[in-house]
Amino acid sequence: MITELDRRNFLFGGVAALGATWTAAHWPSIVAAAEHAHHVALFPEDQKWEFFTREEAKEVEALASCILPSDGTPGAREAGVVYFIDRALVTFSVDDQKTYRQGLPELQKRVAELFPGVAIFSAATPEQQIAVLESLDELGDKTAAQRPQRLRYRTSAAQPLFETLRVHTIAGFLIDPEVERKGNRGGVGWTVIGRELGHSFQPPFSAIDKGYPGWQPANAIHVAAAQDSEKK
Amino acid sequence: MKTEQPKYKNSDVVDFVIVGSGAAGGILAKELSSNGFSVVVLEQGPYLTEKDFVHDEIKVLQEDLLTNHPKLQPTTVRKTPQDKAKQQRALVYGRAVGGTSNHFTANFWRFHEIDFKERSKTGPISGTTFSDWPISYADLEPYYSKVEWEVGVSGLAGASPFDPPRSKPYPMPPLPTKANGIIFERAARKLGWNPFPAPMAILSQPRAGRSACVNCGFCLAFGCEVGAKSSSLASMIPLAERSGKCEIRPNSYVHKIEIDDRGRATGALYFDEKRNVHLQKAKAVILSANGAETPRLLLLSASNKFPSGLANSSGYVGKNLMFNSSAVSVGVFDEPSNDYKGFAVSRILHDFYELDAQKVGFYGGGGLDARFDLTPIGFGLGALPPGSPRWGKDFKAALAHNFTRTFEIFGHGTSLPVEDNSFSVDPDLKDAWGLPALRLTYKDHPDDLKLAHWLADRSTELLDAAGAKQKWTFPIDEQQFGVHLLGTCRMGNDPKTSVVNPDHQTHDVKNLFLCDGSSLVTSGRGQPTMTIMALAFRAADRIMALAKRGELA
Numbered sequence: 001m002i003t004e005l006d007r008r009n010f011l012f013g014g015v016a017a018l019g020a021t022w023t024a025a026h027w028p029s030i031v032a033a034a035e036h037a038h039h040v041a042l043f044p045e046d047q048k049w050e051f052f053t054r055e056e057a058k059e060v061e062a063l064a065s066c067i068l069p070s071d072g073t074p075g076a077r078e079a080g081v082v083y084f085i086d087r088a089l090v091t092f093s094v095d096d097q098k099t100y101r102q103g104l105p106e107l108q109k110r111v112a113e114l115f116p117g118v119a120i121f122s123a124a125t126p127e128q129q130i131a132v133l134e135s136l137d138e139l140g141d142k143t144a145a146q147r148p149q150r151l152r153y154r155t156s157a158a159q160p161l162f163e164t165l166r167v168h169t170i171a172g173f174l175i176d177p178e179v180e181r182k183g184n185r186g187g188v189g190w191t192v193i194g195r196e197l198g199h200s201f202q203p204p205f206s207a208i209d210k211g212y213p214g215w216q217p218a219n220a221i222h223v224a225a226a227q228d229s230e231k232k
Numbered sequence: 233m234k235t236e237q238p239k240y241k242n243s244d245v246v247d248f249v250i251v252g253s254g255a256a257g258g259i260l261a262k263e264l265s266s267n268g269f270s271v272v273v274l275e276q277g278p279y280l281t282e283k284d285f286v287h288d289e290i291k292v293l294q295e296d297l298l299t300n301h302p303k304l305q306p307t308t309v310r311k312t313p314q315d316k317a318k319q320q321r322a323l324v325y326g327r328a329v330g331g332t333s334n335h336f337t338a339n340f341w342r343f344h345e346i347d348f349k350e351r352s353k354t355g356p357i358s359g360t361t362f363s364d365w366p367i368s369y370a371d372l373e374p375y376y377s378k379v380e381w382e383v384g385v386s387g388l389a390g391a392s393p394f395d396p397p398r399s400k401p402y403p404m405p406p407l408p409t410k411a412n413g414i415i416f417e418r419a420a421r422k423l424g425w426n427p428f429p430a431p432m433a434i435l436s437q438p439r440a441g442r443s444a445c446v447n448c449g450f451c452l453a454f455g456c457e458v459g460a461k462s463s464s465l466a467s468m469i470p471l472a473e474r475s476g477k478c479e480i481r482p483n484s485y486v487h488k489i490e491i492d493d494r495g496r497a498t499g500a501l502y503f504d505e506k507r508n509v510h511l512q513k514a515k516a517v518i519l520s521a522n523g524a525e526t527p528r529l530l531l532l533s534a535s536n537k538f539p540s541g542l543a544n545s546s547g548y549v550g551k552n553l554m555f556n557s558s559a560v561s562v563g564v565f566d567e568p569s570n571d572y573k574g575f576a577v578s579r580i581l582h583d584f585y586e587l588d589a590q591k592v593g594f595y596g597g598g599g600l601d602a603r604f605d606l607t608p609i610g611f612g613l614g615a616l617p618p619g620s621p622r623w624g625k626d627f628k629a630a631l632a633h634n635f636t637r638t639f640e641i642f643g644h645g646t647s648l649p650v651e652d653n654s655f656s657v658d659p660d661l662k663d664a665w666g667l668p669a670l671r672l673t674y675k676d677h678p679d680d681l682k683l684a685h686w687l688a689d690r691s692t693e694l695l696d697a698a699g700a701k702q703k704w705t706f707p708i709d710e711q712q713f714g715v716h717l718l719g720t721c722r723m724g725n726d727p728k729t730s731v732v733n734p735d736h737q738t739h740d741v742k743n744l745f746l747c748d749g750s751s752l753v754t755s756g757r758g759q760p761t762m763t764i765m766a767l768a769f770r771a772a773d774r775i776m777a778l779a780k781r782g783e784l785a
Binding site: 066067068069071073075088092130133137166167169170171173174175176178179181189190192193194195196199200201202203205206207208209212214215217218 | 286287288289290291294295388391393406408409410411413414415417421426428429446447448449450457567568569570571572573574608609611612613622623624625627628631632635636
């Protein structure tokens with residue numbers, strides 16, 4: 001756990017000192033979070049859920065895992081998204097409780113309709129699970145015609161389960177791993193999208209700005225460009 | 233860091249009560265208190281400090297850590313005065329000590345000379361109240377320099393051939409150049425345009441006890457945890473507190489300005505955190521509550537003496553609202569640019585600041601910047617190209633590929649003042665304190681929408697020249713939501729067509745001043761905070777001169 005004093009020292013320690021300080025300060029929590037994620041992936045009997053029943057949690061984990069699968073890189077499962085959603089439903093997303101509590105039995109009905117003999121979503125094969133979600137995704141193939149929307153995190157209640165789950169899963173995968181929301185365990189979500197962990201960076205930020213000589217007045221550039229084109 | 237402040241009693245008649253502690257209120261508080269005047273600042277929101285400025289997208293964006301809360305302060309929206317307004321989120325503003333300056337992008341362009349006298353040059357435009365300012369760029373120039381040096385702006389003087397004259401260079405070099413700035417610069421130069429280092433209200437070097445930017449990447453919508461962003465909270469409030477003459481009183485929601493029989497303001501009535509009502513007495517009152525809450529407060533302060541709202545003899549309180557027009561185009565590139573690191577913007581261009589209406593067929597002008605201002609969840613929810621998968625393996629792959637390879641070209645432009653576009657009070661809806669809610673009426677002038685499309689076309693050209701592999705523009709719709717809240721108590725010499733005079737003094741009440749986005753006469757090209765701050769420094773000088781001449785009594 002990083003103390004407030006560590007944090008202040010870190011923040012005011014100056015840019016040069018940041019790399020090492022940052023890693024030293026954060027590595028233990030990152031490792032701890034990763035170990036915890038590994039542990040909870042086993043779904044221990046004694047896991048205390050804040051909102052879900054154990055059975056609901058298993059269903060939600062399977063659902064979230066379809067939104068962001070574990071396919072060679074970590075997905076929703078490794079990021080602990082189900083724990084994020086469980087906490088969300090007793091904190092900032094209380095309004096969405098009904099969506100899950102009523103939506104999950106409806107989902108199971110859909111599973112049974114499509115695949116007689118399969119009782120619950122988490123017991124279905126991966127192919128069956130995708131087929132069930134496709135049947136729930138009302139936008140489905142129509143996404144090409146959808147208007148792009150510049151969104152920030154803001155949900156509204158009364159969306160169908162699929163949409164709420166999709167937003168919750170993305171949020172639980174990409175939330176700052178240092179905040180107390182139980183999502184993005186070990187920062188795996190950020191690692192998957194190529195975001196380095198941490199909250200302080202020094203230039204160069206990429207290969208593009210690495211060799212950049214700095215801004216120069218346009219006329220200097222234009223003269224050089226004119227000379228170039230003469231040569232050609 | 234909070235320092236000890238004086239505690240004034242409600243019954244103390246302080247020299248000034250200032251409503252709001254944002255871009256304008258913070259500067260006025262610092263200027264007045266450090267010149268020996270006693271000041272109480274009443275701020276609606278809480279007093280947060282750097283340790284509260286977390287990178288939790290849920291807390292900041294869903295739970296409104298820094299901003300007005302749509303459940304406590306619901307709003308209504310309609311397009312024209314003939315429509316019935318529907319409950320809908322109309323605006324976002326900063327609701328904490330420091331106001332909107334806590335979470336802004338910190339693009340800090342000065343207005344240009346043309347912004348102050350464009351009506352004379354252009355002629356009348358039908359359907360608008362387009363007017364010149366009663367002051368010129370030259371009047372405001374010393375105060376722009378003051379903002380740059382005292383509040384803290386990084387930039388490079390003389391880098392733009394379109395820059396207005398300036399009396400001083402910037403106090404600090406520009407922030408580091410981001411990859412998106414380099415790509416933007418190269419493409420713009422191919423097209424013959426003039427990109428230059430963006431002036432930003434973010435410290436590129438440690439200054440005045442504040443840290444330089446650490447490039448955390450949580451800038452727009454977030455508060456700065458190292459005080460590098462030049463908010464009022466980081467730059468001005470500490471100085472006001474150190475004067476020993478200024479009390480910042482958070483969680484104080486002003487709902488009425490008290491007026492005596494002579495028609496002079498005597499103080500501000502406000503709810504404290506427990507919703508008890510107090511009257512803070514003062515010799516003069518300054519409203520810097522933003523372009524929505526300042527006019528609302530004047531309308532809520534209607535009385536027998538001022539039946540249509542306080543200081544509203546012109547009928548212009550709340551009207552002529554301008555949001556600025558804008559367009560956002562997005563490009564995805566082959567090579568990672570990692571623009572999630574750092575502040576949002578490092579290159580802009582002003583080649584289109586003043587378009588030739590004869591040529592383009594509409595009035596307007598604007599600027600372009602290259603930016604990446606989306607934090608990870610925001611990116612995951614709304615930044616993949618249209619038609620991308622929304623879940624599953626391919627969705628994850630698209631997120632993984634695009635996050636480090638995406639940035640936006642943001643076009644910022646003028647809005648024309650239209651009298652019907654306004655903030656007023658809703659006749660039915662109440663907020664959590666039982667006060668009439670804000671009602672937005674807004675319909676973009678057709679020229680503003682034409683400008684937004686025109687800017688999007690230039691952004692698309694730029695993305696092509698830059699070699700973007702995929703590109704798209706977010707739909708340009710009529711605006712029904714705003715964050716730039718401008719023009720709603722405009723400045724002017726004529727009391728029939730303006731609310732405040734060039735000293736920010738209301739035409740109707742001698743000891744009542746208004747200074748914030750509401751004072752603007754025109755919208756500029758989309759970056760209003762620099763001008764709001766410059767106006768506040770100037771207003772402080774004007775108000776102190778009046779006070780010293782005994783003209784506020």
